[in-house]
Amino acid sequence: MIPDPLPWHDAQRARLERSIAAGAIPHALLLRGPGGNGESHFASRSAAAVLCLEQTRGSPPCGECDSCVLCASGGHPDRIDVGVREERREIVIDQIREIIHLTNLTPRIGRRKVVLIDPAERVNHHAANTLLKTLEEPPGETVFILVSTNAALLPATVRSRCQMIDFPTPAPAMALEWLEKTLVHEHSKYDAADLLEIAHGAPFGALALVAEEQIDLRRELAIEVDALLAGEDPLKIAAAWKVKGLDRVSWWIGDILAVRLRESALEGRVRSQLLPLVDQCLEIRRRVMGRGNPNEQLAIERLAITIATAGRAA
Numbered sequence: 001m002i003p004d005p006l007p008w009h010d011a012q013r014a015r016l017e018r019s020i021a022a023g024a025i026p027h028a029l030l031l032r033g034p035g036g037n038g039e040s041h042f043a044s045r046s047a048a049a050v051l052c053l054e055q056t057r058g059s060p061p062c063g064e065c066d067s068c069v070l071c072a073s074g075g076h077p078d079r080i081d082v083g084v085r086e087e088r089r090e091i092v093i094d095q096i097r098e099i100i101h102l103t104n105l106t107p108r109i110g111r112r113k114v115v116l117i118d119p120a121e122r123v124n125h126h127a128a129n130t131l132l133k134t135l136e137e138p139p140g141e142t143v144f145i146l147v148s149t150n151a152a153l154l155p156a157t158v159r160s161r162c163q164m165i166d167f168p169t170p171a172p173a174m175a176l177e178w179l180e181k182t183l184v185h186e187h188s189k190y191d192a193a194d195l196l197e198i199a200h201g202a203p204f205g206a207l208a209l210v211a212e213e214q215i216d217l218r219r220e221l222a223i224e225v226d227a228l229l230a231g232e233d234p235l236k237i238a239a240a241w242k243v244k245g246l247d248r249v250s251w252w253i254g255d256i257l258a259v260r261l262r263e264s265a266l267e268g269r270v271r272s273q274l275l276p277l278v279d280q281c282l283e284i285r286r287r288v289m290g291r292g293n294p295n296e297q298l299a300i301e302r303l304a305i306t307i308a309t310a311g312r313a314a
């Protein structure tokens, strides 16, 4: 399926369509945003637009040409997708070599090929170095589309070779209207405004909460944080958190604490002890997502113990 245009992507879409119409598509685009704003959705639509054979007929993708039909079926031979393979944490050099090989072959359908790298910040150091030259002068009319929710992790040498398109969080009313419609369409039981609040206004972030049952996980974690503050054994809670995984636990605990602190529902001394934890959770999350490798058990136990200690300060 070619993704529908999203209302909060109007400016970004107009910019890309202008370059396509002028026959001046950049060699490499870097779509960057905080995540959850439909960055990958836009990338997929842009790939179809770049590959569309009827680009002179209004705004691509036309949805009807041979290329668009193939994009819609998910099997376009000139669209090359690169992501993190299941058993890995990074995009590795072999994957980049394979792309370079494929981009050197003649396109099968039209004049162009598109390479989609998502999440681009996971391209490791060696792979990034190998990619550089091709990114600067792609063979034929290949267009690279990189998507990153943490573009700062990308080497400056990669960033400087790309034209950036930013994806800020949409206006709240627009996000709410879109999410409400989407949830109704999916017969979802969740409330759009609640989800958006938890997802900090990011519409796709809100949808992911539903899709991955994250909302239920967050609810459980919030109950466990309260239990810790009320004197529950931190090691018992830590054992439960280990099952949930450091990645998700650190993300949600940071979020839950930030909301609690904002709501001022906590007493002064408890606040002062919990405040640094919000940043610590962010830091743990960065290390988990990046290439650092925190000791999972230790990090989880520390989190639980710090919250329990703060509870005792009340």
Ligand SMILES: [Zn+2]
Pocket: 051, 052, 053, 054, 061, 062, 063, 064, 065, 066, 067, 068
């Ligand atoms: Zn088309």
